[in-house]
Amino acid sequence: MIQPKALQKGDTVGLVALACKVDFDLIKPAIEVIENIWGLNVVLGTSLKSKYHQFAGTDEIRANDFQLMLDDPNIKAIISARGGYGSSRLLDKIDFTNFIQNPKWVTGFSDITAVLCHIHTLGIESIHATMLKLFMQDGGEFALETLRKTLFGESLSYNIPAHSLNRKGITKGQLVGGNLAILTHIIGSKSDVDTAGKILFLEDVGEYLYSIDRMMIQLKRAGKLQSLAGLIVGHFSDLEDNEVQFGKNANEIIQEAVAEYNFPVCYGFPVGHEPENWALPCGREVSLSVEENGVWLSDKI
Structure with missing residues (x-):
C-alpha cells in the first residue's frame, strides 16, 4: 500500500465538496486554521460555493473539482468540506491515472467513505477524519489535531x-x-x-x-x-x-x-x-x- 508524502509547511492543499452543499461562511474558520496555524496554502474548489438541489453543484462541477485537484502536481492533499450524500455518483467519472502515478492524501469521512474505499482499491492510503465543516466544533480539538498529525507524517x-x-x-x-x-x-x-x-x-x-x-x-x-x-x-x-x-x-x-x-x-x-x-x-x-x-x-x- 503506497503512503502519500507527508505535508510540509508551505505546501498547497485543495478544498472540495464532493457531496452535499456547503455554507461557505461556516468553513472560513477552517480555512484560517489550515493557512495560519498549519502553514499551508489553499486552493478552493468551485464546489465550495456551488449549489444544485442538495448537492454542492452538479455532478459535473464536483467531479471536475476533484479531477483538477487530483491532477494538479502542486496540490499535495485534498480535504473534504462535508459529507451527506453524493460522492459515489462521481467515482466513475474520475480518471485516477495521474493520481496513481503521483499519490496525494485525500481526507474525509461519512459519505466520503466511498471515495476512501475506491482509493484503497488503487493501493493508496487515505485518511478517514474530520472535515472542514466540523473543524471548529466543541470537543473536536484532539480529533482535528490527529488529522494534522497524520497529514504531516506523524505516527499513529x-x-x-x-x-x-x-x-x-x-x-x-x-x-x-x-x-x-x-x-x-x-x-x-x-x-x-x-x-x-x-x-x-x-x-x-x-x-x-x-x-x-x-x-x-x-x-x-x-x-x-x-x-x-x-x-x-x-x-x-x-x-x-x-x-x-x-x-x-x-x-x-x-x-x-x-x-x-x-x-x-x-x-x-x-x-x-x-x-x-x-x-x-x-x-x-x-x-x-x-x-x-x-x-x-x-x-x-
Missing part, C-alpha cells in the same frame, strides 16, 4: 478504555472501513474493498436499529466479516427505533453479527459522527491490542 498511537463487550486479542492488518451504510452501498461495485485479513472499523448516524442489523447481515452474507483480522466499532449516533422496539442497541447488534468469529473486537472507539472523530489512515498496517485494561491501536509495528 491511540489508547482507549476497555468496554464490557470487547473481545480480547492482539492482531495486525491494514485499516479499512468507515460509514456502515456506505460500505454496504458499494458492495459489488468497483469501489468494493476486500476485507480479508484486515482490521475493519465501522460507524454510522441517523439510522434505524433494524437498518443497522440489516446492514450487518449484508456484510456477513457478502463475506466481509468472516476473515477479518479485527473489528473496531465506533460511534453509532442519533439512532432511531420503531414503535415496536428492535430489542438490541447498535453494539449488541454488531456483537451478534460477529459472535461466531474469533478475531478481536473493540467497542466505543472515537471514530464517526461525534466531535471525537480520530483520524484513521485507511490502508495503513496497524496493530490492535484489545486487553483487559484497555485498547491500543498503533502503526508502530
